[in-house]
Amino acid sequence: MATVRAPAISERFVALLDRERVIDHPLERRLYSRDGSIAEGDCGLVVLPETTEEVAACVRLAAELDLAVVPRGSGTGLCGGAVPLHGGLVVSVARMTQVLEVDPEVPCARVQPGVLNLDLSVAVRHLGLHYAPDPSSQQACSIGGNVATNAGGPHCLASGVTAQHVLGMEIVLGDGEVLRLGGTAPDPPGYDLRGFVVGGEGTLGVVTEVTVRLMRTPPEVRTMLLDFPTVRAAGEAVGGIIAGGIIPAAMEMMDRRMTAAVEQFVHADLPVDAAAVLLVEVDGTPAEVAAHTAVVEAVGREHGARHVRVARDEAERALFWKARKSAFGAVARVAPNYYLHDCVVPRTRLVEVLERIERIAEAHDLIVMNVFHAGDGNLHPLIAFDRRDAEQVERVHAAGKDIIEACVAVGGVLSGEHGIGLEKRDFMPLTFDAASLDAQARARDAFDPWGRLNPEKVLPLGSRCGELVLDAGSLPPGTWL
Amino acid sequence: MTEVVAPATPAEAAAALSDATAARASVAVVGGGTRSRRGRPVPPPDRELRTGGMRRVVAHEPADLTLTVEAGLPVAELGELAASAGQAWPQAEVRPGSTVGGVLAAAASGRERLRMGAVRDSLLEVVLATGDGRLVTGGGRTVKGVAGYDVPRLAVGSLGTLGVIVQVTLKLWPIPAATGWFGMEAPLPERLAAAGRALGGPARPASVLLLPGALAVELTGPDEDVVAPEGMAALDVPPPARRGRGLLEAGVPPPALGELAARAEEAGLGYEARMGVGTCLIAVESAEDVERARGWALALGGHAQVVDGPDDLRADPWGPPPPGLALMRRMRDAFDPAGVLNRGMLLWEATA
Numbered sequence: 081m082a083t084v085r086a087p088a089i090s091e092r093f094v095a096l097l098d099r100e101r102v103i104d105h106p107l108e109r110r111l112y113s114r115d116g117s118i119a120e121g122d123c124g125l126v127v128l129p130e131t132t133e134e135v136a137a138c139v140r141l142a143a144e145l146d147l148a149v150v151p152r153g154s155g156t157g158l159c160g161g162a163v164p165l166h167g168g169l170v171v172s173v174a175r176m177t178q179v180l181e182v183d184p185e186v187p188c189a190r191v192q193p194g195v196l197n198l199d200l201s202v203a204v205r206h207l208g209l210h211y212a213p214d215p216s217s218q219q220a221c222s223i224g225g226n227v228a229t230n231a232g233g234p235h236c237l238a239s240g241v242t243a244q245h246v247l248g249m250e251i252v253l254g255d256g257e258v259l260r261l262g263g264t265a266p267d268p269p270g271y272d273l274r275g276f277v278v279g280g281e282g283t284l285g286v287v288t289e290v291t292v293r294l295m296r297t298p299p300e301v302r303t304m305l306l307d308f309p310t311v312r313a314a315g316e317a318v319g320g321i322i323a324g325g326i327i328p329a330a331m332e333m334m335d336r337r338m339t340a341a342v343e344q345f346v347h348a349d350l351p352v353d354a355a356a357v358l359l360v361e362v363d364g365t366p367a368e369v370a371a372h373t374a375v376v377e378a379v380g381r382e383h384g385a386r387h388v389r390v391a392r393d394e395a396e397r398a399l400f401w402k403a404r405k406s407a408f409g410a411v412a413r414v415a416p417n418y419y420l421h422d423c424v425v426p427r428t429r430l431v432e433v434l435e436r437i438e439r440i441a442e443a444h445d446l447i448v449m450n451v452f453h454a455g456d457g458n459l460h461p462l463i464a465f466d467r468r469d470a471e472q473v474e475r476v477h478a479a480g481k482d483i484i485e486a487c488v489a490v491g492g493v494l495s496g497e498h499g500i501g502l503e504k505r506d507f508m509p510l511t512f513d514a515a516s517l518d519a520q521a522r523a524r525d526a527f528d529p530w531g532r533l534n535p536e537k538v539l540p541l542g543s544r545c546g547e548l549v550l551d552a553g554s555l556p557p558g559t560w561l
Numbered sequence: 562m563t564e565v566v567a568p569a570t571p572a573e574a575a576a577a578l579s580d581a582t583a584a585r586a587s588v589a590v591v592g593g594g595t596r597s598r599r600g601r602p603v604p605p606p607d608r609e610l611r612t613g614g615m616r617r618v619v620a621h622e623p624a625d626l627t628l629t630v631e632a633g634l635p636v637a638e639l640g641e642l643a644a645s646a647g648q649a650w651p652q653a654e655v656r657p658g659s660t661v662g663g664v665l666a667a668a669a670s671g672r673e674r675l676r677m678g679a680v681r682d683s684l685l686e687v688v689l690a691t692g693d694g695r696l697v698t699g700g701g702r703t704v705k706g707v708a709g710y711d712v713p714r715l716a717v718g719s720l721g722t723l724g725v726i727v728q729v730t731l732k733l734w735p736i737p738a739a740t741g742w743f744g745m746e747a748p749l750p751e752r753l754a755a756a757g758r759a760l761g762g763p764a765r766p767a768s769v770l771l772l773p774g775a776l777a778v779e780l781t782g783p784d785e786d787v788v789a790p791e792g793m794a795a796l797d798v799p800p801p802a803r804r805g806r807g808l809l810e811a812g813v814p815p816p817a818l819g820e821l822a823a824r825a826e827e828a829g830l831g832y833e834a835r836m837g838v839g840t841c842l843i844a845v846e847s848a849e850d851v852e853r854a855r856g857w858a859l860a861l862g863g864h865a866q867v868v869d870g871p872d873d874l875r876a877d878p879w880g881p882p883p884p885g886l887a888l889m890r891r892m893r894d895a896f897d898p899a900g901v902l903n904r905g906m907l908l909w910e911a912t913a
Contacts, residue, residue: 185816230707241705243714244682259884264814265863266679266839267668267718269879270908271889275681275714279707299763319624325647325735365763367785371738424703426625456705457625493701494708504708511708512698519689519697520710522895526888538709 089145093127096137101128101175112152112170116217118419118467119160119502124167130175132250132258132288139286139532140256142169148535149254151282153193153225156217158420159501161228161281165536171286173224179203180289186264187294188247193224193287197231200292209294212239215497216405224287230279232497234330234361234404237455241497243278245293251277251285254532263291276523281499282534284527298363301329302373303397306385307354311335314356315431317383318454321360322427324375331455332359332404335434337414338449338462345410348403351387358385358454359404407451408462414447415464419476422498423487427457436486437461444479446472458496459487485510500538508540517543563589563605569614571631571688571696571727578725579694581608582899588692590721590903592633592663595656599667599720600906602872612662615727620702623648627685627702629730632662639731648733651767652680662726667868668718672779672799673767675760675837681717683732689716689724692897702730715892721903723896737781740767742796743789744777749826752776753819756836759790771822771834772800803831805844807870809854813863815839824857839863848874855880882909 093102103109103126113123124147129135142149148168155162164170176192179200183189184207189200197218201210214233215221221231227249232241239245248262262274277284308314314333321328334342334357343350351357358380362372377388391397411418425433434450441448441463452460461483465476484494488510495504508517521543525531566588568574581588586607591597593613612633619629623646630639636655643649653664654671663669665687670680686700689712699712716726745755752771759769759778764786768779777800780787789795813821821841822834831844843854845867851874855865859880867878889908893900904910 183816186814230711232705232707236705240678240682241707243711244678253888259888261885263862264839265812267670267810267812268864268883269866270883270886271723271892272668272681272714272718273885273888273892275717276711278714279711296762296765298765322626322735323624325738327735364765365782365786367783371783424701424705426622426627426703428622428624453705457703458705491702493703493706496703496705497707499707500709508709511701515695516698516712517709519691519695519896520699520712523710523712523715523892526891526895529891 090125092141092145093125093138096141097127097129097134102126103128112172113164115160115162116156116158117160117163117501117503118417119163121163121165122167123164124169126170126172128172128175132252135171135286135288136252136256136258138169138171139252139254143255143530143532149286149532150534151228151286153222153228154196154220156221157225157229157501158422158498159495159503161499161501161534161537163502173222173288176288182207184209187296188264188291189294190289190291191223193222193227193290195223197221197223197226204294208297210297211292212236212245212295213242216408223290223292227278227287227290228280228282229497229499232453232458234332234453237331237453238327238329239295243275246274246278246290247293248291249274249277249287250289251287253285254528254530279499281501281538283524283537285533300366300369301361301363301397302369303359303361303391303400304373304376305350305389305400306358306360306380307351307387308356308358308383308385309354311356311434312431313384314358315434315454317358317380317385318430319427320379320383321376322455324379326362326372326375328360328372328376328455329363330359330361333357333450333452333454334359334404334407335450337447338407338451341410341413341449342403342407344413345406346399346403348399350403354386359400404451411449411462411464414449415466417465417467419463419465419480421459421461421480421483422495423484423492424456424458424496425487425490425492429490430454430457433459433487433490433492437483440479440482440486444475446475446479453496456496502537505538506540514545518545564608565611566608567611567614571615571690574610574615574725574727575690575694575696577610578690578692578901581901582693585899586901587904588901590725592660592666593635593658595659596663596667596669596869598869598871599867600875600878600903601910602875603905606904610725612660612725612727618642619728625704626733627704627730628733629686629702629728630661631728632660632665632726634661635659636661636664643733644736647736649736650683650731651677651734652683654680661729665717665726665729666719666721672770672835674835675769676765676767676781677734681714684713684717684729685732686730687713687716687726688728689896690727691724692899692902697724704732720906722893722907724902739784739787740779740781741787742777742779742799743793744775744796744800745793746775749823755790755792760837769836770800771819771836773826773831775800800833803833803842803844805831805846807845807851807874808868809843809845809851809865810868811841811843811854811858811863811865812839813841813858813861817861817863821857821861825854828853830854845870845874848876879909
């Protein structure tokens with residue numbers, strides 16, 4: 081496809097929007113060449129539409145000029161999904177930040193895609209409602225980006241990931257056509273295209289409006305910290321709690337290194353000498369909370385928990401969650417950069433995989449820290465490093481590859497909630513055979529027969545049967561991953 | 562004459578479809594046959610593919626709350642297996658004889674959708690035998706995962722028009738400590754008010770059903786929570802399913818459901834309105850009933866499909882097509898290029 085460097089092209093977009101919403105200064109373009117991952121691409125022009133019509137006009141013009149279109153939310157993604165390649169056009173929805181409608185009777189909210197995740201929950205809190213998916217980046221990530229990656233978060237254990245909370249959407253296809261999919265009326269006839277777009281990583285269309293389900297805030301919540309002498313004991317407690325017949329609202333684990341880093345940052349009086357800490361939250365009616373708390377406490381102690389600390393009040397509960405959600409920021413105290421992984425393994429294999437990851441890190445002479453969604457087996461091993469040290473970066477990548485292979489070897493999947501993007505694209509054949517990759521490519525082509533949207537993401541080159549690949553698996557020149 | 566094909570394995574199913582595509586032979590897919598009277602009436606198909614021979618339990622991991630089975634397995638058998646581990650598949654709407662694949666192909670969500678979610682949310686991994694005989698795996702067997710495109714969600718509700726669902730991994734849930742149905746009989750305004758109170762909490766009911774002359778609420782949880790709401794009494798059995806010559810499934814925005822039920826009640830049609838969800842099953846006797854009830858649903862911002870009934874009720878089983886029909890047809894072409902599977906079942910296809 082063409083690139084957008086020619087000044088005449090920039091002027092065409094200025095005519096559609098206005099000058100301040102078309103970015104082509106090299107320094108600013110450089111900012112848009114990255115996201116929250118460690119990938120860096122090549123950004124052509126950035127446009128900042130504010131309405132569906134403007135998005136459609138930009139996409140139509142991109143089609144006329146044969147430009148690739150890379151949709152972008154807040155740019156907090158961790159798999160390189162929003163990283164433009166070959167000077168493609170970045171369509172940022174960062175200015176589409178209106179909550180268009182809240183209907184407490186459904187209950188649901190209709191929002192523009194640039195609305196930040198936490199802002200939505202704050203906007204509906206007075207109605208006793210909240211938006212359930214709560215990624216750790218929820219202060220910065222957008223609903224549009226959440227839809228693209230099918231984002232999760234600690235509270236998805238009981239209430240499900242983004243796909244279960246998106247009722248409907250408006251989407252601009254690669255030729256500029258605007259479609260409304262789904263809505264508050266359940267199960268419209270035909271295929272569930274709405275469900276397919278969630279997790280589509282911006283390769284199926286530009287989502288310009290989302291109707292999300294809101295949930296009633298439960299009458300009672302109890303949040304507990306349990307500290308364990310070994311990681312194995314904590315992992316077995318996770319399985320024991322599930323086997324006890326309950327699905328807690330959230331069940332998170334932090335290892336010793338991570339707990340120490342976080343404690344220095346939030347001063348929550350965390351048990352820094354514990355090998356592993358479990359953060360477990362139960363909610364519901366008073367009777368449900370009492371019954372579920374009893375299970376968590378009993379199973380915890382049976383597996384050697386030294387203490388079960390129950391948050392005394394909302395302030396302490398907020399502190400526990402601050403500790404969990406600021407974990408990634410706290411890593412800055414250990415090393416300047418980190419590479420955050422995202423794999424899911426069967427809950428029953430959690431302990432052995434954690435031990436394997438520790439050995440992988442040791443073998444590559446790296447520091448790995450763990451904070452993750454233990455309840456659903458969603459691991460987030462984090463490798464702290466210094467990107468100025470090229471040799472170390474190589475070891476980081478080698479360790480990352482070993483971690484992914486270790487997870488897949490026990491029946492795991494490549495990503496739990498971050499997505500595939502560029503980062504894991506070439507690992508897809510580890511879990512899908514050729515026929516399955518080809519089918520995914522054909523389904524994608526049904527949405528975007530023009531290949532306009534976020535090309536080269538998600539599926540490795542050569543996924544389509546008969547696709548000619550000279551250098552399979554390599555990223556475009558100039559891409560830093 | 563329709564030739565019956567009964568594959569015993571997913572590979573055999575794929576081979577049978579490859580052969581059908583080569584011969585351009587139309588194929589009807591049949592699981593338990595409990596939801597086969599759908600779509601536009603079609604001439605007898607060249608072949609009928611029965612999934613009942615594919616019923617192996619591939620993997621049962623109670624501690625992971627996951628179960629992998631071949632899709633011809635009857636749901637009743639799956640239920641027994643899950644129950645032996647204190648678990649269930651609560652999102653499914655089960656009829657006597659239903660198969661796992663049939664429930665998923667029809668996206669048949671049960672009465673507990675209010676609390677447990679839609680059946681499409683319970684499918685973690687799917688293996689499809691496509692119309693042209695490819696075996697395609699989508700999703701993953703872990704309880705959470707976003708690796709690749711969501712082929713499982715595409716398969717659910719596709720009524721066998723993309724491929725035959727031959728194997729699935731399901732997410733199971735623990736069986737709650739206690740379950741109870743409660744009911745009341747009262748005039749509509751009182752029933753609607755009681756439904757509103759039940760939906761408003763603090764308990765999260767599994768189900769709130771508005772029925773002609775009655776309201777039924779299912780509560781689950783610890784014993785203390787499973788007690789009769791004010792003005793309601795315990796029911797010995799769940800309310801029976803609605804039946805007419807045909808069944809229309811309407812979906813409207815949940816706040817409009819009371820209005821839809823009121824119209825059905827006024828017209829003397831049997832119905833089961835799943836409050837808080839937006840689904841209403843309406844018993845229909847004639848094509849006029851279909852048209853009338855669909856008209857109400859459309860006016861309330863929804864839609865209505867005939868999901869069961871004899872040919873004369875299915876001249877227009879779907880109502881107006883949704884946005885994206887062209888895209889849906891491209892999707893069908895991607896999975897079933899010769900269009901051999903379940904012709905006339907979906908997508909406003911001509912059947913001549």
